[in-house]
Amino acid sequence: MIEVRDIYKTYGDIEAVRGVDFTVHAGEIFGFLGPNGAGKTTMINILCTLIKPTSGFASLAGHNVVTDAEKVRSSIGIVFQDPSLDERLTAHENLEFHGMIYGVPKVDRRGRISNVLKMVELWDRRNDIVKTFSGGMKRRLEIARGLMHNPRVLFLDEPTLGLDPQTRNRIWEYIRDLRQRENITIFLTTHYMDEAENCDRIAIIDNGKIISLDTPAKLKSMVGGDVITLSTSDNKVAIEEIKKSHSIEALEQDSKIVLEVPDGEGFLAKLVHSISVSIDSISLRRPTLDDVFLKLTGRKMREETMGALDSFKAHVRRRR
Amino acid sequence: MNNLRAIYSIWLRDLIRYRRDKYRLISSLAQPALFLFVFGNGLARGLAIDIQRTGGGSESYVSFIFPGIIGMTLLFTSVFTAVSIVWDREFGFLKEVMVAPISRWSIAVGKALGGSTVALIQGVIVLLLAPFLGLQLSFLTLFALIPLMYLISISLTSMGIVIAVKMETMEGFQMVLNFLVMPIFVLSGAMFPLSNLPGWLHFLTRINPLSYGVDALRGLMLGPSVAEFSLGFDVAILSVFAVIMMFFAVFLFNRS
Ligand SMILES: Nc1ncnc2c1ncn2[C@@H]1O[C@H](COP(=O)(O)OP(=O)(O)O)[C@@H](O)[C@H]1O
Ligand SMILES: [Mg+2]
Numbered sequence: 118m119i120e121v122r123d124i125y126k127t128y129g130d131i132e133a134v135r136g137v138d139f140t141v142h143a144g145e146i147f148g149f150l151g152p153n154g155a156g157k158t159t160m161i162n163i164l165c166t167l168i169k170p171t172s173g174f175a176s177l178a179g180h181n182v183v184t185d186a187e188k189v190r191s192s193i194g195i196v197f198q199d200p201s202l203d204e205r206l207t208a209h210e211n212l213e214f215h216g217m218i219y220g221v222p223k224v225d226r227r228g229r230i231s232n233v234l235k236m237v238e239l240w241d242r243r244n245d246i247v248k249t250f251s252g253g254m255k256r257r258l259e260i261a262r263g264l265m266h267n268p269r270v271l272f273l274d275e276p277t278l279g280l281d282p283q284t285r286n287r288i289w290e291y292i293r294d295l296r297q298r299e300n301i302t303i304f305l306t307t308h309y310m311d312e313a314e315n316c317d318r319i320a321i322i323d324n325g326k327i328i329s330l331d332t333p334a335k336l337k338s339m340v341g342g343d344v345i346t347l348s349t350s351d352n353k354v355a356i357e358e359i360k361k362s363h364s365i366e367a368l369e370q371d372s373k374i375v376l377e378v379p380d381g382e383g384f385l386a387k388l389v390h391s392i393s394v395s396i397d398s399i400s401l402r403r404p405t406l407d408d409v410f411l412k413l414t415g416r417k418m419r420e421e422t423m424g425a426l427d428s429f430k431a432h433v434r435r436r437r
Numbered sequence: 438m439n440n441l442r443a444i445y446s447i448w449l450r451d452l453i454r455y456r457r458d459k460y461r462l463i464s465s466l467a468q469p470a471l472f473l474f475v476f477g478n479g480l481a482r483g484l485a486i487d488i489q490r491t492g493g494g495s496e497s498y499v500s501f502i503f504p505g506i507i508g509m510t511l512l513f514t515s516v517f518t519a520v521s522i523v524w525d526r527e528f529g530f531l532k533e534v535m536v537a538p539i540s541r542w543s544i545a546v547g548k549a550l551g552g553s554t555v556a557l558i559q560g561v562i563v564l565l566l567a568p569f570l571g572l573q574l575s576f577l578t579l580f581a582l583i584p585l586m587y588l589i590s591i592s593l594t595s596m597g598i599v600i601a602v603k604m605e606t607m608e609g610f611q612m613v614l615n616f617l618v619m620p621i622f623v624l625s626g627a628m629f630p631l632s633n634l635p636g637w638l639h640f641l642t643r644i645n646p647l648s649y650g651v652d653a654l655r656g657l658m659l660g661p662s663v664a665e666f667s668l669g670f671d672v673a674i675l676s677v678f679a680v681i682m683m684f685f686a687v688f689l690f691n692r693s
Contacts, residue, residue: 165536191538201529205454217446218537220439246457262533 118143118302124173133159135325148316149306156325157306194268204248219266233261273305310406340404343381347399362391443539447547465559469506504654505627514559518552519597545690553590560586589650595682602689649674
């Protein structure tokens with residue numbers, strides 16, 4: 118459904134996307150996971166014809182995104198990362214406008230609008246001016262709008278950023294249901310790990326490059342089993358001791374020691390005995406995509422994703 | 438078909454936004470009324486100005502500037518509505534329109550029609566002041582004024598779109614206002630006759646589209662003897678200008 122071959126995009130001397138290749142199959146939920154500035158939005162903008170790549174080839178539903186832009190646009194729906202509503206119109210008018218420019222037949226428009234508005238729980242507020250909405254409500258309305266015209270490929274750029282868990286779950290239910298009914302292809306970017314788990318396949322992207330691409334389960338199996346996190350009175354000493362007695366390379370993150378072992382439960386007791394300094398806390402969990410990112414890049418993703426720029430954007434969105 | 442519907446929805450959106458903007462409705466009346474009162478009464482009485490008709494006789498200053506004030510209303514409304522494209526870009530709404538499966542030209546055309554319709558409505562509101570100034574307009578004159586006002590509006594709105602597409606930020610708007618919109622207004626003959634101007638100023642009034650608009654409005658409202666050119670000539674110039682601007686607007690939208 119989507120073919121991307123060796124795409125580059127440079128802004129002046131910033132290389133936003135540096136040679137990306139991937140294929141998204143029809144009916145798949147495909148995710149881009151990566152920290153802020155990784156190039157996720159740039160890639161989406163290229164695929165939905167808003168910007169042209171510096172070099173490389175991309176096609177969607179068989180249409181070249183550069184030379185056949187209008188055909189591509191008739192196959193897609195998109196929920197942008199940044200706000201894109203007309204704040205002087207009501208919720209209903211925004212959707213009505215969208216339905217009209219996307220060619221949703223008049224007979225279907227009413228039903229679709231009420232369906233999506235009910236899904237995001239804005240039905241009661243349908244005749245209110247969008248300006249009076251909170252940031253979360255605006256986001257929900259944008260998602261409702263993106264889903265309204267049943268596109269063949271739906272792009273979601275950080276769709277649930279700043280939304281509460283219940284709303285996120287409800288939106289995911291709707292997306293999965295939509296996929297089942299209409300067999301649409303979904304391409305999303307996110308930095309919520311649990312959200313990424315909803316994807317059939319995930320591309321982990323960092324600094325404009327895909328560093329890994331697989332199913333969530335396979336990606337997690339790259340991490341050697343379970344993850345143990347502990348903090349001690351002297352982490353340096355503890356890491357040395359772990360290396361000596363178990364030949365495991367532990368990493369230090371946020372003044373906590375993180376290590377991966379095949380069988381976490383069995384290993385805990387042995388680990389505690391092998392450390393001479395006092396242990397303040399210890400925990401064991403299944404690996405998450407966070408751990409995968411850490412393993413691949415040596416950096417943590419979360420602290421970067423909610424960096425200054427993002428919280429600023431979230432703030433701006435709330436304010437408007 | 439899709440493009441026609443897109444044009445209609447973009448047009449409709451501008452009208453809905455206009456209807457909701459009470460402030461704009463009030464100021465659309467307040468500003469022309471102020472101009473008519475201050476210049477038409479204060480200035481004219483203070484300096485005892487009357488305007489000589491070419492065939493002899495004279496015209497009161499208030500009725501002389503009334504068509505000019507209508508031209509001013511059309512100018513400002515057209516440009517403001519067109520420049521809202523810059524706002525749409527800033528607030529992200531333009532992206533929503535740009536990724537829709539519609540041709541870019543239909544966005545430009547929808548916007549031009551929307552802006553000019555709003556301008557026409559504003560112009561008609563100001564026109565309603567005519568009886569209070571002692572100006573008698575026949576039904577036939579009114580009938581001819583509407584399409585003329587629309588023609589003026591669409592040419593100015595298209596010009597506004599050309600500016601808006603080229604304009605990167607909202608700050609640029611102040612520049613446009615000072616260096617384009619104000620000169621167009623001042624040098625259109627809206628407030629004073631354009632004869633007797635020094636050569637270079639005279640040249641500027643000649644390349645000013647609003648000069649022909651105001652001239653045509655004046656000719657229709659006050660009689661051909663007050664106008665500089667024939668109505669046909671004015672309309673022809675305005676039409677050519679409208680087509681060129683429309684073409685440019687569509688071209689720039691297609692490219693962006
Ligand atoms: N219009 C632009 N001009 C200059 N640099 C840009 C522009 N858009 C994005 N970038 C840069 O490209 C990089 C990737 O940005 P983006 O695709 O938005 O990342 P993400 O969506 O993954 O957070 C960043 O370094 C960003 O600063
Ligand atoms: Mg982004």
